[in-house]
Amino acid sequence: MLKKLALVVLVTAASVTASFASDKLNGAGASFPAPLYYDWAFNYKKDTKNLVNYQSIGSGGGIKQISKRVVDFGASDEALSTLQLAKDNLFQFPAVIGSIVVAFNVDKIADETLKLSNEVVADIFAGKITMWNDKAIAADNQGLALPNQKIVVVHRSDGSGTTFNFTYYLTQSSKNWKDTFGTGKAVDWATGIGGKGNEGVASLVKQTPYSIGYIENAYKEKNNLSAAVLKTASGKWVKATEENFKAAAKYATWTKDKHFHSVLALQAGDTSYPIVAATFILLPREGGEMNKKVTAFFDYAFKNGDDEAKKLGYIPLPEETKKMIREYWAANLK
Numbered sequence: 001m002l003k004k005l006a007l008v009v010l011v012t013a014a015s016v017t018a019s020f021a022s023d024k025l026n027g028a029g030a031s032f033p034a035p036l037y038y039d040w041a042f043n044y045k046k047d048t049k050n051l052v053n054y055q056s057i058g059s060g061g062g063i064k065q066i067s068k069r070v071v072d073f074g075a076s077d078e079a080l081s082t083l084q085l086a087k088d089n090l091f092q093f094p095a096v097i098g099s100i101v102v103a104f105n106v107d108k109i110a111d112e113t114l115k116l117s118n119e120v121v122a123d124i125f126a127g128k129i130t131m132w133n134d135k136a137i138a139a140d141n142q143g144l145a146l147p148n149q150k151i152v153v154v155h156r157s158d159g160s161g162t163t164f165n166f167t168y169y170l171t172q173s174s175k176n177w178k179d180t181f182g183t184g185k186a187v188d189w190a191t192g193i194g195g196k197g198n199e200g201v202a203s204l205v206k207q208t209p210y211s212i213g214y215i216e217n218a219y220k221e222k223n224n225l226s227a228a229v230l231k232t233a234s235g236k237w238v239k240a241t242e243e244n245f246k247a248a249a250k251y252a253t254w255t256k257d258k259h260f261h262s263v264l265a266l267q268a269g270d271t272s273y274p275i276v277a278a279t280f281i282l283l284p285r286e287g288g289e290m291n292k293k294v295t296a297f298f299d300y301a302f303k304n305g306d307d308e309a310k311k312l313g314y315i316p317l318p319e320e321t322k323k324m325i326r327e328y329w330a331a332n333l334k
Contacts, residue, residue: 025294028055029062029075031197032098032162032216033279037075039308040301047304052297056197060159060185066090066282073294074282077161078185079261091283091291091332092259093325095298097249097315100166100275101220101227101240103205104212106132108145111226112239115140118231118274122174124212125153126181127190132210147210154204154213157194159185165277166214169265214275217245217313230274233266238273242313248272249315256328276315283333291333299326 027037034056041052057065059076066074067088080092102121104114116124120136123129129136133146156163164185170177181187195201195213202219205211212228217240220227227240238244251267254260264276281298283291302325306316317325 024051024053025073025290025297026053026055026071027062027073027075027281027294028057028065028071029282030059030077030161030279031056031199032059032077032277033075033096033314034198035218035222035312036096036305036309036314039312040297040305043304043308044297044300048300050293050297056199058156058158058197059161059164063088063159063282066284069284072287072290075279076282077277077279078164079263079278079280080259080282081261082258085259089285091285091328092261092280093298093328094254094260094262094278094317094321095281095301096309096317097245097252097264097276097278098313099217099240099245099248099273099315100162100169100214100277101217102212102230102275103202103215103220103225103227105205105208105225106147106149106210109226112229113144114226114228115237116228116230118169118173121228121230122170122177124151125155125170125189125192126174126177127153127192128176130191149210152208152211153189153192154201154208154211155189155192155194156186156196156201158196160197161185161277161279162198162214162216163187165263165265166275168263169275172266221313232270232272232274233268234270236270238271240273242310242315244271244273245276245313245315248274248276250318252278252321254321254324256324256331260325260328285332287333295329295333 037054062074065071133148168183171183195204198215198219201213202215202223205213232238248267266274302322309316
């Protein structure tokens with residue numbers, strides 16, 4: 001992986017200015033899909049000699065940089081509304097589907113053994129439940145040795161599409177969360193410590209005993225972290241597995257006229273994992289030839305990158321969705 005990262009240069013915001021004059025592509029934004037974009041870029045360079053630089057700075061940063069035309073493409077885990085796309089003169093399409101897991105670091109509690117209802121997750125991140133052996137946690141985990149230790153909440157410190165999707169899930173799960181915090185790329189957290197990017201949150205959870213945080217599944221796998229068992233929208237316990245991610249992803253409903261705007265959390269079905277999300281690419285409507293270079297990269301990834309996506313724990317887009325995206329490109333990117 002280090003060899004791959006050497007080819008996928010992480011550039012600073014200053015160095016990507018005026019990228020439209022360059023043959024290489026510069027993108028920035030969501031950390032959620034970053035591990036996959038690095039792999040796709042490595043293989044694209046190997047097969048085509050074309051270089052794609054991607055900067056993992058969070059969805060908020062990606063939206064700002066593409067809106068200011070600092071980069072060739074932005075990346076966001078929050079789909080922008082048709083009104084915002086029109087305001088910033090942008091196009092949008094999904095690139096891949098991923099999942100957000102509730103990762104924890106509690107000694108002697110293994111991966112996929114700790115059950116946390118959606119309401120309990122909301123109360124933990126709201127600062128209402130503060131101890132690991134709280135009766136609300138213990139009620140769903142009889143026989144599990146819950147420690148008498150304070151819970152250390154870890155959340156994002158930057159504007160984040162991962163936070164948007166996670167807080168959307170919390171808003172749908174808890175009236176208290178909805179009324180007090182709501183949904184957004186950044187919220188006024190009641191408790192906890194902040195990490196930058198999925199990378200930062202995963203690192204803090206890994207090194208902080210008795211901590212809990214929300215991260216994209218690829219970061220959970222990469223860091224050998226443990227994830228909680230959550231509840232589906234229908235109230236069934238469900239583990240963070242590829243099959244359960246796919247069960248939720250199949251309910252995605254995208255349309256070209258709405259620029260693929262969607263939120264995938266808490267889909268129907270007894271096996272649908274509750275926090276599944278798509279990640280999106282943003283392009284300037286006046287991008288012209290540079291947009292064609294960007295879509296050539298993602299078309300390559302759609303044709304050749306599904307295996308890398310699966311290895312990292314993402315869900316590739318269905319072929320019918322890829323066909324719809326190509327039709328969207330043909331109609332809009334002229």
